[in-house]
Amino acid sequence: MPQSAFHHFRQGLKASFPVVVGYLPIAFSFGLVSHEGGLPWWAAGLMSLIVYTGAGQFAALSMLGMGTPMPEIVAAVLFMNLRHIVMNLALLPKLAIRSLGLRSLVALGVTDETFAVSLFSADEEVLTTAGMLGLNLGAWSSWWMGSLVGAWAAGLVPKGLNDAMAVMLYGLFIGLLVPAVRGKSRGLVIALGAMAVNLAARQVLAPGWALVAAILLGAGLTFLLPEKAEEAKDAL
Amino acid sequence: MRSDLLLILALSLSTAVPRLLPAFLGDRFQPPEAFRRWLDAVPFAALGALIFPGILSADPSTPLTGLAAGAAALAASLLRAPAYGAAIASVLAAALVQALH
Numbered sequence: 195m196p197q198s199a200f201h202h203f204r205q206g207l208k209a210s211f212p213v214v215v216g217y218l219p220i221a222f223s224f225g226l227v228s229h230e231g232g233l234p235w236w237a238a239g240l241m242s243l244i245v246y247t248g249a250g251q252f253a254a255l256s257m258l259g260m261g262t263p264m265p266e267i268v269a270a271v272l273f274m275n276l277r278h279i280v281m282n283l284a285l286l287p288k289l290a291i292r293s294l295g296l297r298s299l300v301a302l303g304v305t306d307e308t309f310a311v312s313l314f315s316a317d318e319e320v321l322t323t324a325g326m327l328g329l330n331l332g333a334w335s336s337w338w339m340g341s342l343v344g345a346w347a348a349g350l351v352p353k354g355l356n357d358a359m360a361v362m363l364y365g366l367f368i369g370l371l372v373p374a375v376r377g378k379s380r381g382l383v384i385a386l387g388a389m390a391v392n393l394a395a396r397q398v399l400a401p402g403w404a405l406v407a408a409i410l411l412g413a414g415l416t417f418l419l420p421e422k423a424e425e426a427k428d429a430l
Numbered sequence: 431m432r433s434d435l436l437l438i439l440a441l442s443l444s445t446a447v448p449r450l451l452p453a454f455l456g457d458r459f460q461p462p463e464a465f466r467r468w469l470d471a472v473p474f475a476a477l478g479a480l481i482f483p484g485i486l487s488a489d490p491s492t493p494l495t496g497l498a499a500g501a502a503a504l505a506a507s508l509l510r511a512p513a514y515g516a517a518i519a520s521v522l523a524a525a526l527v528q529a530l531h
Contacts, residue, residue, distance in 0.1 A: 237435070237438060249477070273472060275448045279461065280466055298453045302450065358524035362518075364500060365500075365503035365520025366516065366520075368520070372507035388475035388479040389479060393482065413471035415471065416470065
């Protein structure tokens, strides 16, 4: 690696620090709850290693817990991750990478958080190929390491809390949703609409497909809501 | 164990394909504006649908556990606790309900 690329890589790795701090407790929770859901420790680690998606992994756990069959789980996670298409369409042209292998490597590392850091970092050296690889490596490593530690720590949870742990995922989902919709009625309406669709769809569909339908139709509510100027910022 | 492995491999495809697609599409392709709008709404819809009504059956013996857990998580996040703080609050509330029930 040439000198400047190595420097960019290090700047990227440094820029990953706030993402790492944000990921570790969530990854730890994932490991902890995956044990509760009956996944062996290696499966929790492997999932974080090669699936690498926060909300999607928790959704998969939650659906596994309900005994949802595989096709529904995969479909729900797929729809939840389609947003990465848009992020990479915005990110990759800025890097102008010729090699398909390198483009793919950078593309595989995109998450909501690394995307935001890369585009808004004050340090322009982060938004380079080597910088992105450093940023992605830091974020990704903290995600799977945190998950492994959480899966290991699951054995230390006191017996009295074991049953109560079943609600942890829901608490986490609420903890993610509330700050996201704070002062943003549009997001709140969409979330509440998706809840209603889910409730209704469960009368006619298996719970897994009801969830998929609620995601697709609930998000479709966006076309019924008035567009606002604030949206340009929301798009992140 | 084999089904766990199969699920993880299938899930890794469902996250890798959307990430990789733009790498293969080239730098000039842009999706239609309506698709972007819909995508922006997906995380809200997904979180909403994941919470309700599933939370009511988190404890198969009574919906009270889920309700208390949800209220605790809501209160914690309205007080600006981080997401894992809301998760911990929900577990404590559920443990309390289960102890009393």
